[in-house]
Amino acid sequence: MADGRACAPLEDFPLLAAHAAGGPPLAYLDNAATTQKPSCVLDAMDDFYRTACGNPHRSAHALAAAATRVYEDARSTVARFIGASPEETAFTSGATHALNTVALCYCAERLEPGDEIALTLLEHHSNLVPWQTAARLSRARLSFIVPDRDGVVSDDEIDRAIGPRTRVVAFTGMSNVLGTVPPVKRIIEAAHACGAVAVLDCAQSIAHEPLDVHDLDVDFAAFSGHKLYGPMGIGVLYGKRRLLEETPPLLRGGGMVEAVFERASSFDGTPGRFEAGTQNVAGAAGLAEAVRYLDRIGFDAVRAHERELTRALVSGLDSIPSVRRYGPGPNAETPRGGIVSFNVKGVGAAEVAHVLDRRGVAVRAGAHCAQPLLRHIGAEAVCRASIAAYTIMHDIDRFLEAVESSRNEAVALATSRML
Numbered sequence: 001m002a003d004g005r006a007c008a009p010l011e012d013f014p015l016l017a018a019h020a021a022g023g024p025p026l027a028y029l030d031n032a033a034t035t036q037k038p039s040c041v042l043d044a045m046d047d048f049y050r051t052a053c054g055n056p057h058r059s060a061h062a063l064a065a066a067a068t069r070v071y072e073d074a075r076s077t078v079a080r081f082i083g084a085s086p087e088e089t090a091f092t093s094g095a096t097h098a099l100n101t102v103a104l105c106y107c108a109e110r111l112e113p114g115d116e117i118a119l120t121l122l123e124h125h126s127n128l129v130p131w132q133t134a135a136r137l138s139r140a141r142l143s144f145i146v147p148d149r150d151g152v153v154s155d156d157e158i159d160r161a162i163g164p165r166t167r168v169v170a171f172t173g174m175s176n177v178l179g180t181v182p183p184v185k186r187i188i189e190a191a192h193a194c195g196a197v198a199v200l201d202c203a204q205s206i207a208h209e210p211l212d213v214h215d216l217d218v219d220f221a222a223f224s225g226h227k228l229y230g231p232m233g234i235g236v237l238y239g240k241r242r243l244l245e246e247t248p249p250l251l252r253g254g255g256m257v258e259a260v261f262e263r264a265s266s267f268d269g270t271p272g273r274f275e276a277g278t279q280n281v282a283g284a285a286g287l288a289e290a291v292r293y294l295d296r297i298g299f300d301a302v303r304a305h306e307r308e309l310t311r312a313l314v315s316g317l318d319s320i321p322s323v324r325r326y327g328p329g330p331n332a333e334t335p336r337g338g339i340v341s342f343n344v345k346g347v348g349a350a351e352v353a354h355v356l357d358r359r360g361v362a363v364r365a366g367a368h369c370a371q372p373l374l375r376h377i378g379a380e381a382v383c384r385a386s387i388a389a390y391t392i393m394h395d396i397d398r399f400l401e402a403v404e405s406s407r408n409e410a411v412a413l414a415t416s417r418m419l
C-alpha cells in the first residue's frame with residue numbers, strides 16, 4: 001500500500017490535496033508536530049457552529065441541548081476508542097494540560113519527602129517539567145530509566161529505576177525524537193508491583209497504535225487531538241474513576257462546581273470537575289470525527305503502511321554517507337514508530353530543514369522539547385522526519401533526494417549570504 005498509495009487517501013485532506021492538484025509541491029513529514037486534518041473533521045467542526053452552537057450543560061433551550069449532545073456524544077466516542085468509560089474521560093486543552101493535572105493535582109498532594117518519581121530520559125518536556133515541579137513542591141526526588149543510545153529501554157534498567165520508594169512512574173508511549181516504543185505493559189506492571197501510580201503520555205503513539213487503557217491497567221493517560229488528525233486545542237485526560245474522584249481540578253471556575261459559598265466551594269463529579277469554563281465543543285466534535293476516520297481505516301492497515309515507509313526512510317538515510325541517523329536501525333527487534341531523527345555532517349539542523357523546505361519537504365529541526373534526551377544521544381539539535389497514514393513512498397523518495405543534496409546546497413547558500 002505504501003508504494004504510491006496511502007491507507008488514508010490524499011484527497012481526504014484538503015491542504016495536501018490542494019498542493020497535489022497544482023499548488024507548490026509538498027512532502028509533509030512533520031506529523032510528530034501535528035497531523036493534517038481530513039475534510040470530515042473540518043466538516044464536523046463547521047457543522048457544530050452552523051447548526052448547534054450553544055453552551056453545553058448551561059441552558060435549557062434547544063441549541064444548548066444540541067451542544068450538550070454533540071459534546072457528550074464526542075466524549076463517548078473518544079472513550080470507546082481508548083477502551084474507557086465516559087466517566088473516566090475528561091476533555092482538556094491537550095496532553096500538556098492533562099499531564100499537569102495529574103502531576104500537580106493528584107500526585108504532588110500525595111508525595112512525601114523521600115518519595116521517588118520515576119521517568120524515562122525519552123520524555124517530552126510536557127512529561128518532565130510538571131514532575132520537576134511536583135518533586136519540588138513535595139520534596140520528592142526524580143529517578144530516571146535510562147535507555148541506550150538508540151532509545152531502547154531494558155528490563156534491567158526498569159528494575160533499577162523503579163523500587164520501594166517509587167510512588168509515580170510517568171513515561172511516554174513513543175519517543176518523539178527516536179520513535180522508539182518502550183515496553184509499556186512491563187513498566188506499568190513494575191510500577192504496580194511497588195504500589196506506584198502509572199502515568200502514560202500517549203501523545204505520539206495515539207495515532208499509530210491502538211490504546212486500551214483497561215487492558216493495560218494504566219492509572220492515567222493523556223493525549224492531544226491534533227496529532228490524531230483532529231483539531232488543535234483539544235485533548236484527553238483518562239484516569240481510573242476512583243483516582244479521578246480523588247483528584248482536585250487544575251482549573252477552577254464556572255461549570256465544574258457542585259456548590260459555591262463565599263469562602264468555600266465543592267467540586268462536581270468526574271469528568272465535569274476537570275472542565276472549567278466554556279469548553280471547546282467544536283474541537284471535541286472534530287476529535288470524535290478523527291477517531292471515527294481512523295477507525296474506518298483500521299490500525300492494522302495503518303501499522304502495515306507505516307512500517308513499510310519507516311523501513312524505507314531508515315534504510316535510505318543509512319545509505320547517505322553524510323548523514324548521521326539516531327535511533328534503532330531498520331532491522332532492529334525493538335518496536336518503533338515512524339519518527340526518524342538525523343543530522344547532516346557539517347551542516348546545522350536548522351539549515352538542513354531550511355534547504356528541505358526550499359525543495360517542498362517539511363520536517364522539523366531543533367531539540368524537539370526533549371533536551372535531556374538529545375544530550376544523552378550526543379546532539380544539540382536534530383532534524384526529524386515523521387510519517388502518517390497519508391504519507392506515500394514518493395514523499396520518502398523526495399525527502400531522501402533532498403537530504404542527499406542538502407550538504408552542498410547548504411554550503412552554497414551560506415556562501416551566497418557572505419558575498
